[in-house]
Amino acid sequence: xxxxxxxxxxxxxxxxxxxVTLRTLKEKNPASLATYENLGGYAELKRIVTEKVKAIDIIxxxxxxxxxxxxxxxxxxxxxxxxxxxxxxxxxxxxxxSDEGEPGTFKDRDIIRYNPHQLIEGMAIAAYTLGAxxxxxxxxxxxxxxxxxxxxxxQEARDAGYIGENLFGTNFRFNLYAVHGYGAYICGExxxxxxxxxxxxxxPRFKPPFPASYGVFGKPTNVxxxxxxxxxxxxxxxxxxxxxxxxxxxSGGSKLFSVSGHVEKPGNYEVNMxxxxxxxxxxAGGIWKGRNLKAVIxxxxxxxxxxxAAILExxxxxxGLGKAGSSLxxxxxxxxxxxxxxxxxLKRLSYFFYEESCGQCTPCRxxxxxxxxxxxxxxxxxxxxxxxxxxxxxxxxxxxxTICALGDAAATPVLSFIKHFRPEFExxxxxxxxxxxxx
Numbered sequence: 001x002x003x004x005x006x007x008x009x010x011x012x013x014x015x016x017x018x019x020v021t022l023r024t025l026k027e028k029n030p031a032s033l034a035t036y037e038n039l040g041g042y043a044e045l046k047r048i049v050t051e052k053v054k055a056i057d058i059i060x061x062x063x064x065x066x067x068x069x070x071x072x073x074x075x076x077x078x079x080x081x082x083x084x085x086x087x088x089x090x091x092x093x094x095x096x097x098s099d100e101g102e103p104g105t106f107k108d109r110d111i112i113r114y115n116p117h118q119l120i121e122g123m124a125i126a127a128y129t130l131g132a133x134x135x136x137x138x139x140x141x142x143x144x145x146x147x148x149x150x151x152x153x154x155q156e157a158r159d160a161g162y163i164g165e166n167l168f169g170t171n172f173r174f175n176l177y178a179v180h181g182y183g184a185y186i187c188g189e190x191x192x193x194x195x196x197x198x199x200x201x202x203x204p205r206f207k208p209p210f211p212a213s214y215g216v217f218g219k220p221t222n223v224x225x226x227x228x229x230x231x232x233x234x235x236x237x238x239x240x241x242x243x244x245x246x247x248x249x250x251s252g253g254s255k256l257f258s259v260s261g262h263v264e265k266p267g268n269y270e271v272n273m274x275x276x277x278x279x280x281x282x283x284a285g286g287i288w289k290g291r292n293l294k295a296v297i298x299x300x301x302x303x304x305x306x307x308x309a310a311i312l313e314x315x316x317x318x319x320g321l322g323k324a325g326s327s328l329x330x331x332x333x334x335x336x337x338x339x340x341x342x343x344x345x346l347k348r349l350s351y352f353f354y355e356e357s358c359g360q361c362t363p364c365r366x367x368x369x370x371x372x373x374x375x376x377x378x379x380x381x382x383x384x385x386x387x388x389x390x391x392x393x394x395x396x397x398x399x400x401x402t403i404c405a406l407g408d409a410a411a412t413p414v415l416s417f418i419k420h421f422r423p424e425f426e427x428x429x430x431x432x433x434x435x436x437x438x439x
Contacts, residue, residue, distance in 0.1 A: 021227055022256070022270050030114040033157065065240035071224075099138050099187045117156070119226060133175065137150060137177070186358040192404065248317050248320075262335050269283055277314045293312070297333070299327050299328045304416035305420060306325060344379060371394055
């Protein structure tokens with residue numbers, strides 16, 4: 001079977017924007033070690049290790065930067081690093097979460113494709129800071145070319161002495177390995193990912209204990225997203241405040257947005273946090289075919305859908321989208337034009353969560369299937385008006401009642417779609433067809 005075509009980044013000259021995680025993009029051979037070294041790559045790692053920079057000083061710079069987890073949760077990275085025990089008699093682990101499995105998300109694969117060495121350096125710096133001797137980059141099972149690119153970059157880094165034993169003539173060691181997943185969306189949850197690394201079925205663990213105290217093989221483990229780790233070398237090279245200044249209060253730095261759907265130029269856009277949605281949409285060429293904007297899912301299907309009126313006033317940052325009624329998530333922006341049937345769109349999303357539930361928690365295992373079947377009943381022309389209240393009730397009984405956040409992720413689109421586009425659902429139930437088709 002031929003590999004699926006991956007959308008390439010399209011940003012080249014974004015006025016006023018700073019490329020951080022994709023700063024090699026304009027180079028002839030962006031993924032090569034020589035290219036990265038020519039841009040100053042690995043110099044920060046060497047300085048930190050040879051000068052024996054204190055871990056607390058590095059963590060403080062990360063805190064000042066305002067960097068928050070880029071995988072969706074948005075937890076402050078520096079604070080998360082501070083949870084790792086400083087004194088532990090044994091191996092500590094570092095894990096990069098490159099398991100992009102949610103529809104509309106394709107940013108991390110392009111970091112691996114175009115700038116793998118910055119990710120490696122970021123992980124090595126984190127390993128030094130947290131005292132981790134072994135690291136894993138867990139790469140989503142449905143992308144193979146990127147896995148091979150990362151393996152090649154790892155070999156270059158080993159041969160050049162940037163990872164391995166006694167780095168730069170010191171006693172610091174960091175061995176890093178790539179792990180190819182099996183395509184399960186649930187492995188994007190950090191404890192399910194850890195279970196998979198250990199060779200077990202990828203299912204979330206109860207928390208506490210958290211990975212910082214009980215992670216890979218029962219040892220202290222730090223887990224961060226690809227984009228988070230790839231931001232670290234730039235932060236330490238330029239200073240935490242410089243990174244914070246790229247963004248806005250509460251949302252430091254630049255951010256990769258994966259823009260897909262009904263736009264003229266879908267792709268990855270690395271822009272400063274706080275950019276108005278309208279500017280980002282303009283960079284993506286605007287709505288395709290001269291049509292009007294209807295709705296946007298700003299952070300991936302696990303974030304609430306926003307009608308055009310709400311998103312057009314929003315800024316692309318944690319606080320801005322939160323105030324507008326949704327969330328930043330992973331920055332996976334799905335744009336829908338006026339021809340989109342919101343009932344059919346929700347049916348497709350609900351099927352995804354139903355298929356990807358690991359089945360461990362009854363509310364999620366049974367609830368996601370129930371939700372999908374009810375929506376399918378509506379699109380089959382057999383819906384009843386009370387189905388809308390039933391969908392709301394089911395979703396409210398899934399949310400907050402599962403081990404991991406997949407339950408909440410499955411409930412959010414149902415609740416937000418019905419909230420903002422209820423007339424479309426009522427029309428479908430009444431006439432047995434889409435309001436879009438009926439006009």
